[in-house]
Amino acid sequence: MGAETAASERRLSKIDFSDVNSSNPGTRSWAAVRARVMQAMESDGCFEAVYPRISSELRDSLFGTAMKELFALPLETKLQNICDKPFHGYLGQIPYLSYESLAIMDAPFSYGAQSFTSLMWPSGNSTFCETVQSFSEQVMELEETVRRMVLESLGVEKYCVAQTESTRFLLRVSEYGAPQGEEEKKLGLVPHRDKNTLAIVCQNQVDGLEIETKDGEWIPATPSPASFIVIAGDAFRAWTNGRVYSPLHRIVVGGDTTRYSAIIFSIPKDEVVIQAPPELVDEEHPSLFRPFLYNKYVHYCVSEEGMKVKCQLDSYCGVDAENLEKQGDEA
Ligand SMILES: O=C(O)CCC(=O)C(=O)O
Numbered sequence: 001m002g003a004e005t006a007a008s009e010r011r012l013s014k015i016d017f018s019d020v021n022s023s024n025p026g027t028r029s030w031a032a033v034r035a036r037v038m039q040a041m042e043s044d045g046c047f048e049a050v051y052p053r054i055s056s057e058l059r060d061s062l063f064g065t066a067m068k069e070l071f072a073l074p075l076e077t078k079l080q081n082i083c084d085k086p087f088h089g090y091l092g093q094i095p096y097l098s099y100e101s102l103a104i105m106d107a108p109f110s111y112g113a114q115s116f117t118s119l120m121w122p123s124g125n126s127t128f129c130e131t132v133q134s135f136s137e138q139v140m141e142l143e144e145t146v147r148r149m150v151l152e153s154l155g156v157e158k159y160c161v162a163q164t165e166s167t168r169f170l171l172r173v174s175e176y177g178a179p180q181g182e183e184e185k186k187l188g189l190v191p192h193r194d195k196n197t198l199a200i201v202c203q204n205q206v207d208g209l210e211i212e213t214k215d216g217e218w219i220p221a222t223p224s225p226a227s228f229i230v231i232a233g234d235a236f237r238a239w240t241n242g243r244v245y246s247p248l249h250r251i252v253v254g255g256d257t258t259r260y261s262a263i264i265f266s267i268p269k270d271e272v273v274i275q276a277p278p279e280l281v282d283e284e285h286p287s288l289f290r291p292f293l294y295n296k297y298v299h300y301c302v303s304e305e306g307m308k309v310k311c312q313l314d315s316y317c318g319v320d321a322e323n324l325e326k327q328g329d330e331a
């Protein structure tokens with residue numbers, strides 16, 4: 001990968017949520033953080049959120065115990081994590097990637113955490129179940145805070161509750177094996193854009209996530225131990241009529257230490273039509289995307305045709321390339 005991954009001058013915005021209280025969104029610190037969130041979502045579709053409310057003990061029990069126990073299970077047990085929806089089950093055994101990953105649907109809720117736990121450990125593992133559920137529930141709060149801030153910035157916060165009601169939350173836990181002494185860095189996950197609304201990424205203290213800026217520069221995410229990386233996906237880009245950007249990102253691993261990540265994805269329910277609200281479409285902001293069904297879009301993305309195109313959202317439902325180019329020039 002060599003020069004392509006050379007350290008970049010640019011950094012992701014680092015936004016401190018310590019003084020932000022989601023049950024009190026009227027404060028001055030809320031407004032200040034909100035302005036920075038919107039700016040980052042427009043320019044990069046991504047930022048680092050400092051969020052010390054999630055304790056280091058909880059992170060430690062997730063990364064130090066729960067995930068290690070999970071990935072140490074026999075492959076045939078992990079392979080039981082199947083789902084007919086793309087990206088909703090076990091991923092791994094891909095020859096050129098040192099990557100293995102499991103998806104826990106509805107992890108913030110006890111029924112979700114419990115059904116996954118009993119699939120992996122039929123005789124039970126209550127510590128695993130509680131750790132996963134409690135972590136996911138707390139990260140879900142950060143997701144809702146970020147999403148509310150974006151909607152408020154755009155003057156469409158009245159849609160917040162309905163959007164949450166048509167959202168499901170999935171926790172994806174992943175293990176990226178270290179190249180172990182090999183000099184070259186290795187690809188852990190291919191460049192892609194997320195299809196869903198938002199992803200809140202937490203990692204053990206091993207870096208590897210890189211995000212491409214609009215000008216094609218790859219910037220490494222180097223989150224602090226109390227930070228999360230927030231990444232916007234295509235569904236949010238479409239719903240905001242292109243105000244929010246959905247960046248390409250990839251994982252590159254090096255060194256001797258295994259990287260673990262735990263990501264809460266907010267995902268529109270299958271039957272949800274993704275369509276920008278009328279307030280976000282006007283003369284200055286012509287409609288960029290045709291309305292689409294979320295699950296049909298995801299199936300397109302994994303189809304032979306969808307895998308070939310550079311920007312899946314534009315190809316699938318972009319109104320016209322001219323508007324998109326204009327938007328790119330203004331950015
Ligand atoms: O593991 C990470 O840090 C990010 C992985 C990712 O981009 C994904 O699962 O969509």
Ligand SMILES: [Fe+2]
Binds near residue numbers: 193194249
């Ligand atoms: Fe991703």
